[in-house]
Amino acid sequence: MALLVQKFGGTSVADIDCINAVADRVAGFVKDGHKILVVVSAMAGETDRLEGLGKSVAKRPGARKCAREMDVLLSAGEQASIALVSMALMERGCRARSWLGSQVRIRTDANHMKARIEEIDVERLRADLAAGVTPVIAGFQGVTPGGDVTTFGRGGSDTTAVAVAAAINADECQIYTDVAGVYTADPRIVEDARLLSVVTFEEMLELASLGSKVLHARSVEFVGKYDVPLRVLSSFQDGPGTLITTEENAMEQPVVAGVAHASDAAKLTIMGVRDSPGVASKILGPIADAGIEVDMIVQNTGVDGLTDVTFTVRRADYEPAQEILARVCKDLDARAIDGDERIAKVSAVGVGMRSHAGVATRMFKALAAENINIQMISTSEIKISVVVAERYVELAVRTIHEAFGLGDEPVGEYTRPVG
Amino acid sequence: MALLVQKFGGTSVADIDCINAVADRVAGFVKDGHKILVVVSAMAGETDRLEGLGKSVAKRPGARKCAREMDVLLSAGEQASIALVSMALMERGCRARSWLGSQVRIRTDANHMKARIEEIDVERLRADLAAGVTPVIAGFQGVTPGGDVTTFGRGGSDTTAVAVAAAINADECQIYTDVAGVYTADPRIVEDARLLSVVTFEEMLELASLGSKVLHARSVEFVGKYDVPLRVLSSFQDGPGTLITTEENAMEQPVVAGVAHASDAAKLTIMGVRDSPGVASKILGPIADAGIEVDMIVQNTGVDGLTDVTFTVRRADYEPAQEILARVCKDLDARAIDGDERIAKVSAVGVGMRSHAGVATRMFKALAAENINIQMISTSEIKISVVVAERYVELAVRTIHEAFGLGDEPVGEYTRPVG
Numbered sequence: 001m002a003l004l005v006q007k008f009g010g011t012s013v014a015d016i017d018c019i020n021a022v023a024d025r026v027a028g029f030v031k032d033g034h035k036i037l038v039v040v041s042a043m044a045g046e047t048d049r050l051e052g053l054g055k056s057v058a059k060r061p062g063a064r065k066c067a068r069e070m071d072v073l074l075s076a077g078e079q080a081s082i083a084l085v086s087m088a089l090m091e092r093g094c095r096a097r098s099w100l101g102s103q104v105r106i107r108t109d110a111n112h113m114k115a116r117i118e119e120i121d122v123e124r125l126r127a128d129l130a131a132g133v134t135p136v137i138a139g140f141q142g143v144t145p146g147g148d149v150t151t152f153g154r155g156g157s158d159t160t161a162v163a164v165a166a167a168i169n170a171d172e173c174q175i176y177t178d179v180a181g182v183y184t185a186d187p188r189i190v191e192d193a194r195l196l197s198v199v200t201f202e203e204m205l206e207l208a209s210l211g212s213k214v215l216h217a218r219s220v221e222f223v224g225k226y227d228v229p230l231r232v233l234s235s236f237q238d239g240p241g242t243l244i245t246t247e248e249n250a251m252e253q254p255v256v257a258g259v260a261h262a263s264d265a266a267k268l269t270i271m272g273v274r275d276s277p278g279v280a281s282k283i284l285g286p287i288a289d290a291g292i293e294v295d296m297i298v299q300n301t302g303v304d305g306l307t308d309v310t311f312t313v314r315r316a317d318y319e320p321a322q323e324i325l326a327r328v329c330k331d332l333d334a335r336a337i338d339g340d341e342r343i344a345k346v347s348a349v350g351v352g353m354r355s356h357a358g359v360a361t362r363m364f365k366a367l368a369a370e371n372i373n374i375q376m377i378s379t380s381e382i383k384i385s386v387v388v389a390e391r392y393v394e395l396a397v398r399t400i401h402e403a404f405g406l407g408d409e410p411v412g413e414y415t416r417p418v419g
Numbered sequence: 420m421a422l423l424v425q426k427f428g429g430t431s432v433a434d435i436d437c438i439n440a441v442a443d444r445v446a447g448f449v450k451d452g453h454k455i456l457v458v459v460s461a462m463a464g465e466t467d468r469l470e471g472l473g474k475s476v477a478k479r480p481g482a483r484k485c486a487r488e489m490d491v492l493l494s495a496g497e498q499a500s501i502a503l504v505s506m507a508l509m510e511r512g513c514r515a516r517s518w519l520g521s522q523v524r525i526r527t528d529a530n531h532m533k534a535r536i537e538e539i540d541v542e543r544l545r546a547d548l549a550a551g552v553t554p555v556i557a558g559f560q561g562v563t564p565g566g567d568v569t570t571f572g573r574g575g576s577d578t579t580a581v582a583v584a585a586a587i588n589a590d591e592c593q594i595y596t597d598v599a600g601v602y603t604a605d606p607r608i609v610e611d612a613r614l615l616s617v618v619t620f621e622e623m624l625e626l627a628s629l630g631s632k633v634l635h636a637r638s639v640e641f642v643g644k645y646d647v648p649l650r651v652l653s654s655f656q657d658g659p660g661t662l663i664t665t666e667e668n669a670m671e672q673p674v675v676a677g678v679a680h681a682s683d684a685a686k687l688t689i690m691g692v693r694d695s696p697g698v699a700s701k702i703l704g705p706i707a708d709a710g711i712e713v714d715m716i717v718q719n720t721g722v723d724g725l726t727d728v729t730f731t732v733r734r735a736d737y738e739p740a741q742e743i744l745a746r747v748c749k750d751l752d753a754r755a756i757d758g759d760e761r762i763a764k765v766s767a768v769g770v771g772m773r774s775h776a777g778v779a780t781r782m783f784k785a786l787a788a789e790n791i792n793i794q795m796i797s798t799s800e801i802k803i804s805v806v807v808a809e810r811y812v813e814l815a816v817r818t819i820h821e822a823f824g825l826g827d828e829p830v831g832e833y834t835r836p837v838g
Contacts (some may be wrong), residue, residue, distance in 0.1 A: 016475045022477075050499060056435045057442075066506050072517050073502035076495040080469060082769040083492035087477040087485050098491050102521070103566055147522055 002419040003035045003129075007139065007161035010044035011178040012235040013081050022090035022176075026134065030094050033182060034419050035129050037168065038096075038136040039161040040085050042077025047154075049082030050074050062291070067112035071151045074113075078138035078157070078234065088134045094219045099125070100151070101141035106160065108142035108150045111282040113209060115150035116218075117143055117159065120167040125372030128280035145224070155216030162219040166226035174230050175215065176235040180258075182207065182214050184406040185259040189394045196242045196257060201230070204244045205259045206349040206383045220244060231417055240417060247351055254392065255352035255402040261397050263344040263390055265295065266318035267310055268325055273337025276309040282332060283309055286324050292317040296345070296378045296385065306335070310376060312387065315341055342374065342395035345386040348400050362383050366403035372396050421547075421590040421838045422454045424486050426558065426580035430597040431654040432500050441654070442507035443596075445553065449513050453838050454548050456587065457489075457555045458580040459504050461496025466573075466821035469493050481710070486531035490560075490570045490695030494520070497557035497576070505555045509520040511552055515553045520560035520568070523748050525579065527561035528683035532570035533651045535637070536578065539586040556583060579636040585645035591837035592647050594634065595654040600661030601626065601633050603825040604678040607814045611826030615676060616659065619666045620649075622676045623769040625802045639663060643780040649838055659836060674771035674778060680693075682763040682809055684714065686729055686795065687744055691754025694726040701751060701820055702728055705743050713795045715764070715806065725754070729795060731806065734760055762794065763812035764792070764805040779803050785822035791815050 006029070008022050022040075029036050041047075054073050056060040065402050072292055082098035087336045089096035106122065108115035128135045139157025142150045152159050158175055165173035182204065187193040198206070201223035208217040214232055223244050225238050233241030273279055273355075284294055297311045313321045318341045325337045353359050363384055367374060372395060376387035401407060425448070427441050441459075448455050460466075473492050474481040480489050501517035509513035523543065527534035547554045558576025561569045571578050577594055584592035592750055599614055601623065606612040616627070620642035627636040633651055635694055640662050642649045652660030694700055716730045734739050739761045744756045772778050786793060791814060795806035807815050820826060 016472065019476055022562055052433065053499065053503055054506060057438060057503050058510055061506065068506045069502040069509075069517055071502075072505075072519070073499050074499040076502075079495040079498065080472065080492050083490075083495075084472055084476050086474060086488045086491075087480065090488075092476055092482055098488055100491070101567075231578075330627040 001033050001119060003164040004029065005037045005039060005161050005168070005170045005173045006192055007157060007173070007175045008041065008085075008176070008235060009157065009177050010041045012041055012046070012176050013085065013185040014044035014191055017083050018235075019081075019088050022085060022407070023092055023094075025235070027089060027092040027387035029419055030134055032419075036134050037125060037129070037170070038085060038134060039139045039157060039158040039164060040078065040136065041139050041236070042082045043081050046076055046077040050077055057164065062113060067149060069114050069270075071149045074151050075149050078140050081248055082136045082138045088135055089136070094134055095132055099135050099137045101138050101160075102147070104137060106142035108152075110144045110146070110148065110150065112124075112148075112150055117142060117152070117163045122164070122168045123402050125168060128314040154219075154220070156169050158216035158219035160220070162222040162228055163232055165224050165228045165230075166260055166331075170228065174417060174419075175228045175230065175232045177214065177232060178186075178234065178236060179232070180216060180234045180239050181232045182244075183258065185397050185401045186261065189261075189397050190259075190401045191409070193401065194407060197237075197240065198243050198245060199257055200247045200351050201244050202382055204229040205346065206380070207258055207260045215244075225319065227391055230308065232274070233417065253406055254350050256348045256350040256406065257358045257396050258350075259346065259348055259400045259406065261344060261346045263393050264315050265312050265343050265345055265387070266315045266341035266344050267312045267339060267387060268321055268337040269308055269310040270325055270329055270334050271308045271338060272306045273308070273309060273332055275305055279307070279332070280309060281387045283325070284311065284329055286319055286328055287313070287403040289318060292321050296376055296387065298376050298378065312329070312345065312376070317407055342390040343387050344383050345387050345392045346393060346396040347383050348404065349383040351382050353382050353384075361367065362403055363400055367396060370395055370399050372399070373416065374391075414416070420452050422587065423448065423838045424456045424458060424580050424587070424592045425587045426582040426594045427460065427504075427654060427750065428576065428594070428596050429460045429466070431595050432459055432504065433463035438500075438503050438507050442511055442513075443616070443726060444510060444654070445792075446511040446513040448498065448838055449553055456548070456555050456575060456583055456589070457504060457545060457553060458558045458583060459497065459500045459555060460558050460576040462500050463495040466493055466557050467541065469496055472545075477589055481532060484582065484677070487567060487721050490531050490568050492593050493559040493570050494568050497559055501555045501557045508553055508555070511771070513553055515555055516547055516554045520553050520557055520565070520579075521562035523556060523597070525561035525582070527571075529565070529567065529569065531567075531569055532708070533572040534563075536561060536571070536582045536693070541580055541587045541607050544583070544587060547756055554832070561769065566615060571637070572635075577635035577638035578641070581641040581647055581649055584647045584649075585641050587646065592649045593838070594649065596651060597617060598633060599653045599656065599658050600651050601663075602677065604816050604820045605680065608680075609678075609820045609826070610656045613826060615661050617662045617664060618676055619770050620663050621666065621801055622768050622770055623663045625766065625799070626677055626679045627766050628779050629651060634663075642807050648837070652758040673769050673795060674775045675715045675767045675769040678765065678767055678770075678816050678819045678825065680763060680765045680808065683733045684731050684762050684764055684806070685758065685760035686731045686762050687737070687740055687746055687756065687758040688727055688729040689725045689744055691725045691751050692728060692751055694724055698726070698744040699728060702729065702744075702747055705747055706740055709743055711738060715795055715804065717797065718793050731762065750773065762806050763809045763815075764804050764806050765812060765815040765819065766802050767823065768802040770801050772803075781822055782819055784813060789814055789818050793820070
């Protein structure tokens, strides 16, 4: 008798057969006596279709004036799928009711297309559960205090699920997806990549934000913030999936839990800038103002009072970032700008790094042995990221995976899903 | 400088080119200094697509328990189109904002899939207009006091448009569609069918409810109730369209304004029922309880204290109505039931009938001359309807059109659209 949030992504509700399979699964849990809150994404491809329509009427659909309308447009996708899943549940004799973000209400800030959840009112959801009704909640969408529809950015349905689980104090938040869980590396690249039984939310956060596409980064933050046990499982095959938990609850702490990579990156350098206080913000401020997210930032120690600053952005932002940087270069009287839009970031992640020295050296040595040139390095307590030319990305992932013996032995015991 | 509601149906926003054409048209009006409120339907085919999805998960999507979810599902269609039209307007330098039914708020009863508007709060729309923003309102959808999404049935966007026009006291409500206006008969059936310049709302009401698919019947009721001038025009060709107005404002009052037909009908008869007070309600009550709309009802004078009752329903309701009637037949100890699911209704409509005798005779004679057997007759002050076998429907329409000389001379002067 568990209280569970079960989230089904786009591929899990891709068509009527999939929706029926989801309904079978949820109805089975309900019949077993569990209380289930369902969160669903739009049917696979639907958000792309809607986004495509938006792009064909507006030159810059992400621009401030259009973002409110894009949210109205995009949120229509989940609206259809919650209705369909609710009906499919009712066909199975399982009472159900759909909930839009604005109906729940999932209150957010007014930052359209990447809104953040501020508060979830779970009163109506509790009333449903008490009445034996299974609530089916639209992922990815919320509402501002003024009543405008907002969305959370791609993958935002995960965040809805975890936030609802936190707000209602669920026993477990289960994210059903098209992969079996979180792997030590992308199995399409690394043949002996293993499914992780447990991963800490800090590791998952690094893995998610570093390009491992299993979970929306913000959803993982909630695990740490509200201590919600989060599990990633496959909707298509049985298995325990991967439990994402806090460090205290994770039994083993491997030095490196996994290797993540992001190929969708580009780097920009401004050279010969006067190295004075505030120079970094003068360079990166205009970039941020244009809504461009900067990932890694490296500033070299200056020579003759001059310095070079390099940073990475998403590849789609490369051109606008370059234009802005050209203006900054003029304003700051810098020497030149340079860039490369065919780079990739590869990272080793593990909470065990905290207590182990020599991890970086082992990683750099392994890459050097394969003649992979490291262009940038960035480290945190639990991860080491390197930027390499895009053509080396698969080789770099395999090399690091091998160097830390990730394909070898199982990590921890499998924990059974709740419910 | 007029205040206009302009409604664009599904074919007018069928694709991006159409949406751009709508935006061009609206932006043109705004630039000419008019205040425009736009109402849009879902993109053509979208409501069908969503309905099809609903039907494939639920055996009876119209059933009470599913109807709430069908409304959530179906209303997603307009949600996408209002966002797209708003963005297209902004691309043209015309400030715009989309409004869902729940945001306006268009408050309705809780009768899902055929909700009725109870109140429209125009305050936010007025604020938009005052600020130079063009509101783009989702047709077809509203919200219950409890916050549930409702829809108004197929064609319900017309009702939204006229109700908004009434609530905001617009100078004219213009319904842009894929036909040039209201014709004396379906031009696909009658070669010399003429475009009507003016038609009274009572005539239009009969024409709409009798199967002339130009306007949603409920939208026409508002013309009478709130005296909103309503005009049907083509989005694809210029022309004055047809003005729907009150009888006082219509100059000419032809005996017969037009001929309507509805082929989508079936009839059922219960024979040998004891003719006592309350028998009709005993027969039709259970039918209505099942949510089946009954159209024509005919009860013959009884012989030996027994009577026959015949009524028509939509063809899709034929089978469930038959099952119910079989039970009623047993309960009332009636002799038998009978039915025919291939009938059609053909009607002559005109406010001039009020002051002209002999209209019915002229119609019946003309049909007899063509050997068309009349199965049922029903009349009101301004219309005469007959039920004939479905295979005679085109011939019957042409015959009546000819009998009243509807193809001959123009009816009234063309009135120019406002704006």
